[in-house]
Amino acid sequence: xxxxxxxxxxxxxxxxxxLVVSAPLIAERAQVGQFVILRVDERGxxxxxxxxxxxxxxxxxxxxxxxVGVSTKKLGALKVGDQILDLVGPxxxxxxxxxYGEAAVIGGGVSVAAMYPRxxxxxxxxxxxTSIIGARTSNLLIYEGEIREWSDELHVSTDDGSKGFRGFxxxxxxxxxxxxxxxxxxxxxxxxxxxxxVTEVTRPYGIKTVASLNPIMVDGTGMCGACRVTxxxxxxxxxxxxxxxxxxxxNFAELIARLRTYMGEEQRALRILEAKGLGGG
Amino acid sequence: MAEAKxxxxxxxxVPKRSVEERLRSFEEVALGYTEEQAIAEAKRCLRCKEPxxxxxxxxxxxxxxxxxxxxxxxxxEAIRKIKEKNSLxxxxxxxxxxxxxxxxxxxxxxxxAPINIxxxxxxxxxxxxxxxxxxxxVAASTGKRxxxxxxxxxxxxxxxxxxxxxxxxxxxDALHSPGGVLMxxxxxxxxxxxxxxxxxxxxxxxxxxxxxxxxxxxxIRLEELFEEGFDAVFIGTGAGLPTFLRVPGENLCGIYSAxxxxxxxxxxxxxRFPEYDTPIxxGEKVAVIGGGNVAMDAxxxxxxLGGKVSLIYRRTEEEMPARLEEVKNAKEEGIGFxxxxxxxxxxxxxxxxxxKIECIRMxxxxxxxxxxRSPIPLDNSEFLVDADTVVVAIGQTPNPLxxxxxxxxxxxxxxxxxxxxxxxxxxxxxxxxxxDIVTGDATVISAMGAGKKxxxxxxxxxxxx
Numbered sequence: 132x133x134x135x136x137x138x139x140x141x142x143x144x145x146x147x148x149x150l151v152v153s154a155p156l157i158a159e160r161a162q163v164g165q166f167v168i169l170r171v172d173e174r175g176x177x178x179x180x181x182x183x184x185x186x187x188x189x190x191x192x193x194x195x196x197x198x199v200g201v202s203t204k205k206l207g208a209l210k211v212g213d214q215i216l217d218l219v220g221p222x223x224x225x226x227x228x229x230x231y232g233e234a235a236v237i238g239g240g241v242s243v244a245a246m247y248p249r250x251x252x253x254x255x256x257x258x259x260x261t262s263i264i265g266a267r268t269s270n271l272l273i274y275e276g277e278i279r280e281w282s283d284e285l286h287v288s289t290d291d292g293s294k295g296f297r298g299f300x301x302x303x304x305x306x307x308x309x310x311x312x313x314x315x316x317x318x319x320x321x322x323x324x325x326x327x328x329v330t331e332v333t334r335p336y337g338i339k340t341v342a343s344l345n346p347i348m349v350d351g352t353g354m355c356g357a358c359r360v361t362x363x364x365x366x367x368x369x370x371x372x373x374x375x376x377x378x379x380x381x382n383f384a385e386l387i388a389r390l391r392t393y394m395g396e397e398q399r400a401l402r403i404l405e406a407k408g409l410g411g412g
Numbered sequence: 413m414a415e416a417k418x419x420x421x422x423x424x425x426v427p428k429r430s431v432e433e434r435l436r437s438f439e440e441v442a443l444g445y446t447e448e449q450a451i452a453e454a455k456r457c458l459r460c461k462e463p464x465x466x467x468x469x470x471x472x473x474x475x476x477x478x479x480x481x482x483x484x485x486x487x488x489e490a491i492r493k494i495k496e497k498n499s500l501x502x503x504x505x506x507x508x509x510x511x512x513x514x515x516x517x518x519x520x521x522x523x524x525a526p527i528n529i530x531x532x533x534x535x536x537x538x539x540x541x542x543x544x545x546x547x548x549x550v551a552a553s554t555g556k557r558x559x560x561x562x563x564x565x566x567x568x569x570x571x572x573x574x575x576x577x578x579x580x581x582x583x584x585d586a587l588h589s590p591g592g593v594l595m596x597x598x599x600x601x602x603x604x605x606x607x608x609x610x611x612x613x614x615x616x617x618x619x620x621x622x623x624x625x626x627x628x629x630x631x632i633r634l635e636e637l638f639e640e641g642f643d644a645v646f647i648g649t650g651a652g653l654p655t656f657l658r659v660p661g662e663n664l665c666g667i668y669s670a671x672x673x674x675x676x677x678x679x680x681x682x683x684r685f686p687e688y689d690t691p692i693x694x695g696e697k698v699a700v701i702g703g704g705n706v707a708m709d710a711x712x713x714x715x716x717l718g719g720k721v722s723l724i725y726r727r728t729e730e731e732m733p734a735r736l737e738e739v740k741n742a743k744e745e746g747i748g749f750x751x752x753x754x755x756x757x758x759x760x761x762x763x764x765x766x767x768k769i770e771c772i773r774m775x776x777x778x779x780x781x782x783x784x785r786s787p788i789p790l791d792n793s794e795f796l797v798d799a800d801t802v803v804v805a806i807g808q809t810p811n812p813l814x815x816x817x818x819x820x821x822x823x824x825x826x827x828x829x830x831x832x833x834x835x836x837x838x839x840x841x842x843x844x845x846x847x848d849i850v851t852g853d854a855t856v857i858s859a860m861g862a863g864k865k866x867x868x869x870x871x872x873x874x875x876x877x
Contacts, residue, residue: 174687352627353652355676360663366656385764396691400686
């Protein structure tokens with residue numbers, strides 16, 4: 132059927148890949164904040180990726196991912212012209228994009244790419260946008276140019292200090308607030324520890340803070356409840372109630388524990404994959 | 413003479429895989445009748461002038477005629493007779509609660525054992541699948557296009573019936589494999605996926621197109637299906653949303669909804685991890701909460717994945733809604749049953765994993781609106797049950813995704829779509845619905861009955877248009 136064909140492939144940083152995939156129905160409907168569920172091959176898992184970009188006219192979507200487990204390694208092994216077996220979306224609720232005034236958008240690691248449509252949309256809605264992006268080290272920093280283009284202000288941090296501020300993006304935000312900067316809206320997306328740190332930084336200031344959560348998902352349509360999170364004491368399904376929630380109400384400790392559910396199995400599967408190789412990928 | 417009479421009251425026993433084999437295998441448990449057994453069982457039929465069995469069949473199979481043909485060894489004719497009414501006989505023969513339907517009505521059942529109609533249906537269907545399926549002639553094309561949303565038992569039945577009437581049918585499904593609950597819900601050991609694939613294939617060969625990975629309501633709205641050129645729509649999206657107990661600790665790791673547990677095991681084949689990529693965690697002590705078929709399926713799956721499994725049900729065995737055969741299988745396999753108990757909290761191990769369930773004891777009160785005696789909690793009856801894996805199987809609710817953004821469709825406060833029960837028509841012109849999305853979670857066969865009824869109404873609607 133020629134569906135979900137890979138049109139472009141690029142290595143953005145070691146183990147971080149960018150794919151442009153043909154998916155006209157998804158491209159036509161996609162909105163900021165939404166995600167897709169993929170299955171790479173017949174034996175593959177279903178897993179979510181946030182849409183990084185979409186081109187309605189050309190009928191394609193852009194995905195950026197870190198090759199961290201079996202599924203993402205299999206995805207990364209596909210070549211231009213190959214097909215992703217299943218791609219379904221756009222899922223989740225579109226983001227609320229308002230004119231807040233001063234907005235800070237904070238992302239870490241591979242999620243910096245998924246920040247990009249948010250930065251664009253917030254800027255487009257008339258906000259003054261401060262972007263804070265981070266990575267472990269400078270060569271893992273991605274989408275810096277794209278985000279700079281749409282930001283009024285860009286801060287970069289690396290854990291090892293190889294570029295920009297030495298430390299975490301949450302530290303950068305903390306410093307700005309300490310020095311008297313005020314934000315009306317903060318959006319965080321990235322590793323769960325980073326999102327929790329950002330949430331704690333903004334909590335004393337009472338700044339509206341939204342996080343895009345990344346729990347384990349299976350179907351992505353509300354059927355399984357694998358992605359349930361506690362928000363304000365209530366159980367929510369990230370796939371249909373989210374993926375974005377008021378970060379100050381999210382039980383991050385529970386999310387962290389649930390994300391580790393299959394750590395043992397994931398490592399075992401990865402060892403097996405590495406031992407036998409990706410079969411010509 | 414007396415002996416022959418006595419024989420008439422005894423059912424041919426369906427051969428089953430041994431319990432030892434079942435404990436570590438997802439292979440099908442019931443093995444099906446041999447030809448000799450099928451003929452012998454069919455010959456027990458009394459050939460009632462007014463067969464009661466048919467009245468118990470939601471899809472109106474001419475059961476007596478089909479049984480007679482099997483008894484004469486005319487298996488090809490028998491399956492053709494069954495398929496006049498039922499497009500999915502290999503599935504129904506395996507999963508229908510026959511004891512409440514055709515077999516429950518069988519006259520022989522008053523004196524002895526009813527005819528094992530389910531096993532005979534399965535026999536005829538498997539006979540045909542093994543030798544190659546005949547595709548009946550479909551009516552000349554009407555030029556009308558019908559969209560079917562959801563490829564479960566309701567959708568497949570509606571699609572097959574409409575295709576036979578000459579309509580151009582496209583089925584959409586949100587998941588990657590068609591079959592709905594037959595694929596993601598019912599385990600391999602009860603309904604092998606190759607059987608579902610074969611039945612879906614039959615529906616496709618009737619001319620039905622099946623499109624996976626399409627979420628109607630998200631990727632394309634219901635209204636847009638008409639803009640795309642469809643003349644009518646059938647919604648059979650099922651009861652896909654899990655119900656939780658809403659007690660403290662329910663989000664601890666190790667606690668699954670039955671949906672998640674079964675989707676991982678059945679649809680994603682987690683029981684074959686790491687050969688398949690989707691993992692599942694089954695600990696040493698598994699507790700399954702609930703008493704229906706889904707609870708039985710989850711319990712028996714967990715057992716095969718190495719757990720010691722107990723089922724916790726708030727009423728007694730008598731009120732359990734599960735199919736008798738499955739309760740019997742579960743007992744044989746060593747599932748423990750804890751009746752008249754219900755969880756009030758899940759307790760963690762301090763690292764985010766469940767390790768105990770706090771339960772209370774119940775007693776039975778007066779019958780409720782469903783006719784079952786309702787459970788009443790006993791004061792100060794709390795006790796603890798050890799469990800490192802929990803599956804919550806207390807029911808599913810309708811999946812609103814397909815119609816959430818379509819105001820023209822009237823939905824009840826339970827999220828079910830309101831229809832005219834005679835025609836399955838919804839409040840929106842040209843849109844019909846049936847199955848669990850209308851009734852709340854029920855059976856495969858009742859969904860098929862609704863799909864059949866809807867197909868008839870849609871046909872009438874299209875031919876008048």
